[in-house]
Amino acid sequence: MTQLLISVTDVNEAQIALVHGADLIDLKDPHQGALGALPIQTIQEVVDFVGINRSHPQQYTSATVGDLPMQADLIAQQVLRIANTKVDFVKIGFFESEDYQSCLDTLKHIAHQGVKLIAVLFAEMQYPEHLIDDIKAAGFYGLMLDTAQKNGGTFMDYYTHEQMCLFATRVRSHAMAFGLAGSLNVQHLEKVRAYSPSYIGFRGGVSMSNQRKLNLDAAKIKAIRAAL
Numbered sequence: 668m669t670q671l672l673i674s675v676t677d678v679n680e681a682q683i684a685l686v687h688g689a690d691l692i693d694l695k696d697p698h699q700g701a702l703g704a705l706p707i708q709t710i711q712e713v714v715d716f717v718g719i720n721r722s723h724p725q726q727y728t729s730a731t732v733g734d735l736p737m738q739a740d741l742i743a744q745q746v747l748r749i750a751n752t753k754v755d756f757v758k759i760g761f762f763e764s765e766d767y768q769s770c771l772d773t774l775k776h777i778a779h780q781g782v783k784l785i786a787v788l789f790a791e792m793q794y795p796e797h798l799i800d801d802i803k804a805a806g807f808y809g810l811m812l813d814t815a816q817k818n819g820g821t822f823m824d825y826y827t828h829e830q831m832c833l834f835a836t837r838v839r840s841h842a843m844a845f846g847l848a849g850s851l852n853v854q855h856l857e858k859v860r861a862y863s864p865s866y867i868g869f870r871g872g873v874s875m876s877n878q879r880k881l882n883l884d885a886a887k888i889k890a891i892r893a894a895l
């Protein structure tokens with residue numbers, strides 16, 4: 668079954684997401700960008716809260732490192748700080764860069780220590796042909812396709828159906844968890860599920876007035892959960 672990721676900003680929102688059946692409680696500050704990082708203390712509070720209050724063992728947490736440039740030391744330092752909270756997955760945005768390999772070489776060591784890393788690629792950006800293979804080779808647990816601009820456009824505005832099928836097949840052929848997100852709402856579900864993602868992520872589409880910086884709207888999460 669396709670899992671449901673809901674991005675939350677604090678314990679109150681984590682509780683709403685848990686109660687309405689989110690499988691992945693994703694920690695993110697929408698005020699700080701596409702993958703805005705929350706303060707470590709907030710991440711810790713939510714990780715502890717989910718640990719105690721999850722209704723089944725398959726409810727997990729993830730947290731983002733923030734919208735960081737592809738600088739190996741900077742990203743590695745932030746990944747380790749976040750991993751210390753015992754969050755289940757650490758999400759790293761792959762912003763455009765001439766050199767992804769130095770980051771991947773550094774992150775490989777962290778992945779080998781048992782930290783589960785998720786690479787977030789952005790639909791608006793162009794990547795080298797072999798990047799997905801390189802991410803797998805660096806030991807990443809998963810890969811997700813999201814959007815950077817958060818202007819209502821989805822990956823379907825940037826990828827043709829054929830390109831998406833190829834992308835999805837490539838990620839799945841590496842047995843990585845495959846996530847899709849980016850200004851999605853309940854009306855996109857049927858099309859998005861055609862690519863067989865492991866999970867689908869939402870923030871704006873489950874927020875008041877569909878504004879990702881506003882509070883979560885429980886009724887919208889419920890509708891998506893029911894549809895999934």
Ligand SMILES: O=C[C@H](O)COP(=O)(O)O
Nearest residue numbers: 674848849850868870871
């Ligand atoms: O990880 C998922 C994102 O938080 C999705 O955010 P969005 O639905 O506002 O694009």
